[in-house]
Amino acid sequence: MTKAVDMQNISKRFPLVLANDRVNFELNWGEVHALIGENGAGKSTLMKILYGLQAPDEGKLAIDGAEVSFRSPKDAIKLGIGMVHQHFMLVEPLSVAENMVLGSEPMKGVALDYGKARSRTAELIKQFGFDISPDTKIEDLPVGLQQQVEILKTLYRGVKILIMDEPTAVLTPQETRGLFKFIRDFAAKGNAVVFISHKLDEVMEICDRMSVMRDGQMIGTVNREDTNQRQLANMMVGREVILRVDKELAQPKGVQIKIDDLVVMHPAKQKPVVNHVSFEVRAGEIVGIAGIEGNGQTELVECIAGLRKADGGTIYLEGRDVTKESARVRREEGLSHIPEDRYERGLVETFTASMNAVLGDQYRAPYAVGLGFLDEQKIESHAKALIKDYDVRPSATNVLAGSYSGGNAQKLIVARELERKPDVLIAAQPTRGVDIGAIEFIHKQIVKARDMGLAVLLVSADLNEVMSLSDRILVLFEGQIMGELSQEAATAEKLGLLMAGSKLSEAA
Numbered sequence: 187m188t189k190a191v192d193m194q195n196i197s198k199r200f201p202l203v204l205a206n207d208r209v210n211f212e213l214n215w216g217e218v219h220a221l222i223g224e225n226g227a228g229k230s231t232l233m234k235i236l237y238g239l240q241a242p243d244e245g246k247l248a249i250d251g252a253e254v255s256f257r258s259p260k261d262a263i264k265l266g267i268g269m270v271h272q273h274f275m276l277v278e279p280l281s282v283a284e285n286m287v288l289g290s291e292p293m294k295g296v297a298l299d300y301g302k303a304r305s306r307t308a309e310l311i312k313q314f315g316f317d318i319s320p321d322t323k324i325e326d327l328p329v330g331l332q333q334q335v336e337i338l339k340t341l342y343r344g345v346k347i348l349i350m351d352e353p354t355a356v357l358t359p360q361e362t363r364g365l366f367k368f369i370r371d372f373a374a375k376g377n378a379v380v381f382i383s384h385k386l387d388e389v390m391e392i393c394d395r396m397s398v399m400r401d402g403q404m405i406g407t408v409n410r411e412d413t414n415q416r417q418l419a420n421m422m423v424g425r426e427v428i429l430r431v432d433k434e435l436a437q438p439k440g441v442q443i444k445i446d447d448l449v450v451m452h453p454a455k456q457k458p459v460v461n462h463v464s465f466e467v468r469a470g471e472i473v474g475i476a477g478i479e480g481n482g483q484t485e486l487v488e489c490i491a492g493l494r495k496a497d498g499g500t501i502y503l504e505g506r507d508v509t510k511e512s513a514r515v516r517r518e519e520g521l522s523h524i525p526e527d528r529y530e531r532g533l534v535e536t537f538t539a540s541m542n543a544v545l546g547d548q549y550r551a552p553y554a555v556g557l558g559f560l561d562e563q564k565i566e567s568h569a570k571a572l573i574k575d576y577d578v579r580p581s582a583t584n585v586l587a588g589s590y591s592g593g594n595a596q597k598l599i600v601a602r603e604l605e606r607k608p609d610v611l612i613a614a615q616p617t618r619g620v621d622i623g624a625i626e627f628i629h630k631q632i633v634k635a636r637d638m639g640l641a642v643l644l645v646s647a648d649l650n651e652v653m654s655l656s657d658r659i660l661v662l663f664e665g666q667i668m669g670e671l672s673q674e675a676a677t678a679e680k681l682g683l684l685m686a687g688s689k690l691s692e693a694a
């Protein structure tokens with residue numbers, strides 16, 4: 187039988203790195219195939235080549251037995267290849283069905299044939315058992331369902347080879363189960379799926395084979411029956427990885443963050459997105475906020491960091507009312523912030539790693555001297571230290587941040603925010619897209635800082651992370667705190683229920 191995809195000897199060089207080094211990759215019809223490896227290993231690059239987004243410098247690509255050469259994704263889409271990116275590319279004010287046809291509208295005269303798009307969308311929804319309606323507007327859908335729309339869009343175009351780049355990063359456990367059922371059914375129909383993920387438990391659950399990349403090379407491909415999580419981790423990182431966080435019981439001291447009756451309104455809809463929220467975080471403890479994205483976490487975090495105005499309530503940092511203070515003042519007083527969107531708020535893509543390593547503190551000592559002259563040597567040596575300690579790759583300090591792989595960009599931000607020795611850290615999705623070796627390291631650093639008295643507010647959609655790192659866990663649903671659990675009491679099931687808006691008593 188012909189293979190769905192046969193990539194032979196694929197190489198791709200960027201200015202500073204060989205992202206793909208003579209890579210062979212084969213995908214069979216009917217299988218779900220994981221592509222795993224450390225940050226910067228070359229996974230996204232290989233899949234962008236398969237999807238026609240990037241041209242290889244060398245190598246051959248065959249789809250269903252026929253050699254091809256893509257000039258753009260259009261060529262790949264014609265052959266039934268679809269890619270779901272981690273960042274969704276939907277148009278929010280439009281409906282599900284309208285989003286389906288963007289770029290491939292069924293025309294009726296010159297106007298969009300909405301009726302046809304709608305009925306075809308409805309058919310697909312039914313066929314694949316999705317839980318959405320063609321007429322719903324994207325902005326009214328939770329993130330998990332928006333992902334279904336992304337998948338629907340590829341199905342609409344007749345996808346047979348589906349590439350998913352870290353698809354479960356934003357889903358609840360329940361939504362992940364739904365996604366996995368879809369993937370299995372889709373593959374069982376004779377299609378093929380590539381699944382990129384850093385979550386090895388999911389990879390073991392859903393994939394038939396796993397291909398592991400390291401430093402641009404293909405290390406090997408294994409069958410699920412012949413491997414386990416530990417071995418996969420080892421193949422990826424080249425050493426043993428501890429999959430659990432080791433930490434002592436917290437010894438909380440004085441209150442560092444106090445949120446009192448905080449309200450943030452939706453800018454357009456006149457309804458609260460943060461709805462009378464109150465809680466405290468003490469020095470020496472990690473308080474986790476679990477919740478499906480879009481339930482007020484973003485607004486809550488931005489409000490505490492000073493990037494968004496509160497519409498009611500008070501924020502105290504170390505006992506002082508800072509509700510009306512700027513982000514800069516809060517930062518000077520010892521607040522660090524790892525933002526959820528690494529490019530929108532975390533890094534400046536067109537700046538070097540050096541400048542990004544001091545971003546937010548560049549205007550003051552020790553990085554600025556006199557009338558705002560930068561001490562380039564100080565900045566450079568600080569950047570070097572961060573890059574080395576956090577193993578950011580490539581390690582040159584003159585790399586532009588925009589060319590980092592997802593996980594390496596994240597590592598630089600975490601390094602900058604933690605190593606300025608704050609009193610309070612607000613960490614939103616601190617390890618999203620980071621490989622397990624680096625997660626282990628970042629978690630250790632956060633726990634170490636906690637033990638030295640740091641107050642940590644951790645916001646994460648990754649339940650494993652919330653459960654293993656937090657001393658206490660709050661669950662946010664539609665802007666309100668649904669409940670609080672201690673680390674010992676928290677289970678994925680209990681949290682999942684709270685995250686979906688049920689009370690624990692209803693579930694019992």
Ligand SMILES: Nc1ncnc2c1ncn2[C@@H]1O[C@H](COP(=O)(O)OP(=O)(O)OP(=O)(O)O)[C@@H](O)[C@H]1O
Pocket residue numbers: 200201202203204205223224225226227228229230231232579580589590591592593594619621
């Ligand atoms: N457009 C680009 N310009 C320069 N370098 C790039 C570009 N895209 C990727 N790279 C580099 O190529 C290497 C591989 O990146 P790639 O995005 O494929 O990694 P990845 O395996 O997907 O990592 P992650 O798990 O962090 O997403 C990295 O070192 C990255 O910095």
Ligand SMILES: [Mg+2]
Pocket residue numbers: 229230231591592
């Ligand atoms: Mg990637």
